[in-house]
Every structure is written in C-alpha cells, then in structure tokens.
Amino acid sequence: MSKPKLSDEEITQRGRELYENSIRLRVETPDNIGKIISINVETGEYEIGDDLLVTSLKMRTKQANAALWSERIGFNAVYAVGGTLFRIAE
Structure with missing residues (x-):
C-alpha cells in the first residue's frame, strides 16, 4: 500500500473543510x-x-490508499484519553 500523497496537515485541513462546507448539514442528525x-x-x-x-476499512475497500480524515459527529474529538468529549452539536 502506498502512502497518501497529502501531508497530515493537508488531510486535516481538507477533511475539516469538506465536513463543515458540504457534509455537516447532511449528517448531523439526532x-x-x-x-x-x-x-x-x-x-x-464518506462512511x-x-x-x-470499521468506517476506515470500508473506505479503504473503495480506494486502498485513500487519504482519510475522521471525526465523531457532533463532538469536539473522536476519542478522549484522560479527558472529556464535549458535544458541540444540538
């Protein structure tokens, strides 16, 4: 498997932009x-x-070397280690 051609920073920036600008309103449901x-x-x-x-592996079956960005819908982080997740969506 080859490494994605984007840097970690580019993946993060694109992921956040995609989520905020074109995905969020469709997926942030109760x-x-x-x-x-x-x-x-x-x-x-997206999955x-x-x-x-599981969601990452599903995306990799479509494109093995996909540059993936993940988020917990409606929260400030995917996981909290030694801290607390904060809900940011209603």
Missing part, C-alpha cells in the same frame, strides 16, 4: 450524533458508523 464519520478527502466520499476502524 440519529448520527456520536457516530464516527470517515471522509476520503480527495473524493468527498458513518459506530467504530473508527
């Missing part, structure tokens, strides 16, 4: 709050599920 979204930052395709590994 049923999806707290779920994980993995986004291919080059195509805009939503309960597990980061």
Whole structure:
C-alpha cells in the first residue's frame, strides 16, 4: 500500500473543510450524533458508523490508499484519553 500523497496537515485541513462546507448539514442528525464519520478527502466520499476502524476499512475497500480524515459527529474529538468529549452539536 502506498502512502497518501497529502501531508497530515493537508488531510486535516481538507477533511475539516469538506465536513463543515458540504457534509455537516447532511449528517448531523439526532440519529448520527456520536457516530464516527470517515471522509476520503480527495473524493468527498464518506462512511458513518459506530467504530473508527470499521468506517476506515470500508473506505479503504473503495480506494486502498485513500487519504482519510475522521471525526465523531457532533463532538469536539473522536476519542478522549484522560479527558472529556464535549458535544458541540444540538
């Protein structure tokens, strides 16, 4: 498997922009709050599920070397280690 051609910073920037500008309004629903979204930052395709590994693997079956960015829908982070997740969506 080859390494994505984008830097980590570019993946993060594109992922946030895609989420905020074209995906957020479609996916931030009561049923999806707290779920994980993995986004291919080059195509805009995404998968939503309960597990980061599962959503990432589903995206990798479509494109093995996809540059992926993930987020917990409606929260400030995917996981909290030694801290607390804060809900940012209603």
